[in-house]
Amino acid sequence: DADVTQTPRNRITKTGKRIMLECSQTKGHDRMYWYRQDPGLGLRLIYYSFDVKDINKGEISDGYSVSRQAQAKFSLSLESAIPNQTALYFCATSGPGQGPGELFFGEGSRLTVL
Amino acid sequence: QKEVEQNSGPLSVPEGAIASLNCTYSDRGSQSFFWYRQYSGKSPELIMSIYSNGDKEDGRFTAQLNKASQYVSLLIRDSQPSDSATYLCAGVARTTDSWGKLQFGAGTQVVVTP
Numbered sequence: 001d002a003d004v005t006q007t008p009r010n011r012i013t014k015t016g017k018r019i020m021l022e023c024s025q026t027k028g029h030d031r032m033y034w035y036r037q038d039p040g041l042g043l044r045l046i047y048y049s050f051d052v053k054d055i056n057k058g059e060i061s062d063g064y065s066v067s068r069q070a071q072a073k074f075s076l077s078l079e080s081a082i083p084n085q086t087a088l089y090f091c092a093t094s095g096p097g098q099g100p101g102e103l104f105f106g107e108g109s110r111l112t113v114l
Numbered sequence: 115q116k117e118v119e120q121n122s123g124p125l126s127v128p129e130g131a132i133a134s135l136n137c138t139y140s141d142r143g144s145q146s147f148f149w150y151r152q153y154s155g156k157s158p159e160l161i162m163s164i165y166s167n168g169d170k171e172d173g174r175f176t177a178q179l180n181k182a183s184q185y186v187s188l189l190i191r192d193s194q195p196s197d198s199a200t201y202l203c204a205g206v207a208r209t210t211d212s213w214g215k216l217q218f219g220a221g222t223q224v225v226v227t228p
Contacts, residue, residue, distance in 0.1 A: 041220060042118075042221060043204075043218040044218075045216070058214055090158070100213045100215065101147070101160075101204055101205075102163065103160065105157035105158050108156075108157050
């Protein structure tokens with residue numbers, strides 16, 4: 001099993017629907033991140049969290065919300081999905097002793113908004 | 115303009131040759147740099163990190179950093195078909211508030227031809 005697990009791996013939805021992407025990790029890391037990847041734009045940070053009570057906005061947080069339900073679980077929600085949120089979403093983690101550039105990524109969740 | 119720029123490629127490299135990937139950055143505060151490898155349909159994987167000017171070698175990979183020229187490169191010696199992937203460059207400042215500020219380039223696609 002992967003150390004960082006994302007569900008669902010693929011999702012097709014319609015404009016206006018609420019979507020939740022979930023991430024769980026068994027690495028024991030305290031820091032968790034949500035990124036989106038778009039062709040030609042690379043990876044952009046949506047939200048990150050240092051622990052259950054510490055959640056921070058990233059570069060592109062508008063239209064997204066997150067919840068850190070437990071040290072090992074970090075979910076991303078799109079309250080009302082729109083087509084330009086079609087992208088590949090990655091959850092990532094980092095742990096003690098690792099710097100801000102040393103990330104372990106989940107397998108990714110491909111979201112298509114019609 | 116992105117803070118971290120890469121040529122998107124594809125960079126076509128004969129098997130056994132050296133692949134040379136380049137990355138430039140605009141933020142002079144960036145001090146730590148990372149190379150991630152991403153196979154098609156897979157998640158990024160950290161392969162190299164470099165924090166000081168000069169070269170850092172790890173197996174067939176060499177990372178080079180020139181802070182004066184704001185330039186980072188990755189050399190892949192004896193390229194193999196298994197090296198065919200997209201390589202992401204990322205940079206961040208080494209300060210206490212650097213978390214969540216890692217900047218990724220859009221990636222360079224490398225194709226190693228037998």
